[in-house]
Amino acid sequence: MSRFSELKDLVMSLEGDFEKFYDKQNQAAGTRVRKGMQDLKVLAQDIRSEVQNKKNEKED
Structure with missing residues (x-):
């Protein structure tokens, strides 16, 4: 959540x-x-990429 606070x-x-x-x-x-x-x-783009990467890690 620290990224959200930063935003x-x-x-x-x-x-x-x-x-x-x-x-x-x-x-x-x-x-x-x-x-x-x-x-x-x-x-916002950094956060978006981070979320996508975490999502993809769980799919593997």
């Missing part, structure tokens, strides 16, 4: 930058949001 922490860490970008049109916050979303994508 939640990453999403929550972006909250302030989302607010700054959408509510205050802060462009630097938009850059941080885009970087954070890229990190989220990579983390």
